[in-house]
Amino acid sequence: MIKRFKTFWNGLFNDFHVTTLTQKTTLKAFIFLLIFYIFGGSLVSGLYNVDYDIPESLILFLIFLVAEIIPFLLVLGYIQTKKQRQNITYIFKGIWVQIKRWVKIFINDLKKHWILIISISVVLYLLMILSQFLLSLLYVQNNTVTTTSSSNTLNNLTSIIFPLLIAPIFEEVMYRKLMPFEIERFFHQLVSQRTSRLIAVIFSALVFAGSHNNTTTIALPLFSTYIVAALVLQYVAFKTKSLTAPIMIHMGINIITAITMFI
Numbered sequence: 001m002i003k004r005f006k007t008f009w010n011g012l013f014n015d016f017h018v019t020t021l022t023q024k025t026t027l028k029a030f031i032f033l034l035i036f037y038i039f040g041g042s043l044v045s046g047l048y049n050v051d052y053d054i055p056e057s058l059i060l061f062l063i064f065l066v067a068e069i070i071p072f073l074l075v076l077g078y079i080q081t082k083k084q085r086q087n088i089t090y091i092f093k094g095i096w097v098q099i100k101r102w103v104k105i106f107i108n109d110l111k112k113h114w115i116l117i118i119s120i121s122v123v124l125y126l127l128m129i130l131s132q133f134l135l136s137l138l139y140v141q142n143n144t145v146t147t148t149s150s151s152n153t154l155n156n157l158t159s160i161i162f163p164l165l166i167a168p169i170f171e172e173v174m175y176r177k178l179m180p181f182e183i184e185r186f187f188h189q190l191v192s193q194r195t196s197r198l199i200a201v202i203f204s205a206l207v208f209a210g211s212h213n214n215t216t217t218i219a220l221p222l223f224s225t226y227i228v229a230a231l232v233l234q235y236v237a238f239k240t241k242s243l244t245a246p247i248m249i250h251m252g253i254n255i256i257t258a259i260t261m262f263i
Contacts, residue, residue, distance in 0.1 A: 017108070169247055
C-alpha cells in the first residue's frame with residue numbers, strides 16, 4: 001500500500017518541463033539579479049524620502065521595473081545569446097525568443113497538470129491561513145495599515161498585474177532555483193549534501209519571508225505564512241525539477257488571495 005502511494009505521489013510530479021542551467025550561468029544570473037534587486041530596489045525606494053510629491057504607484061512601478069523586470073529580461077536574453085553563441089547585440093532578440101519559448105512551456109505544463117496546480121494552490125493557501133491563525137493566538141501585535149485606492153492604470157499594474165503575474169516568476173527563479181542552488185553548492189564543500197541542501201532551503205525560505213515583511217518589525221503570524229509557502233514551493237521545485245510548477249502555484253496562491261480580498 002505504501003509503495004503504491006509513493007508511486008502514485010511521485011507520478012503526480014512527473015512530466016513537467018525540467019529547468020536546467022549550467023553552474024557558471026546560474027552563478028552569473030544569481031549575482032546579477034541579486035545586485036539589481038538590492039541596490040536597484042533600494043535606490044528607487046529612496047524616492048519615498050524625497051520632498052517631491054511622487055505618487056506611490058509610480059515608485060512601486062519603478063521598483064518592480066528596476067529591481068525585477070529589467071534584470072530578469074536581460075538574464076533571459078543573456079541565456080539565449082549564450083545558447084545561440086551570438087554576440088551581445090543579440091540579447092534583445094534573445095529576450096523575445098525566450099519569452100515565446102517559456103509561454104509555450106507554461107501553457108503545455110498547465111494543460112497537463114492544471115488539476116495538480118489548482119489543488120496544491122488551494123491546499124497551500126489554506127495551510128498559510130492556518131499557520132497565521134495559530135500563531136496569531138500566541139502572538140499579538142498592533143499594526144496600523146494604511147491603504148489607498150486608485151483606479152488609474154499605473155496603480156492597477158503595481159497592485160494587481162505585477163504581484164499576481166510578474167513577482168511569482170522573479171521570486172521563484174530567485175528563491176527556488178538560483179539562491180538555494182548557490183548556497184547548497186557553497187556548503188556542500190563543508191558538510192554533507194543533505195545538510196547543505198537543508199541549509200539552502202531554510203535560508204532561502206527565511207529571505208523569501210523577510211522580503212515580504214513591509215514593516216520595521218517582523219509580524220510573526222504573517223512571516224510564518226511565507227515560511228510555509230516557501231517550504232512547500234521548494235518541495236515542489238525539487239520534486240518536479242522544474243520552475244514552471246512552483247511559479248504557477250505561486251500565481252495561483254496570489255490569485256486566490258486577491259479574490260478573497262474582494263469578496
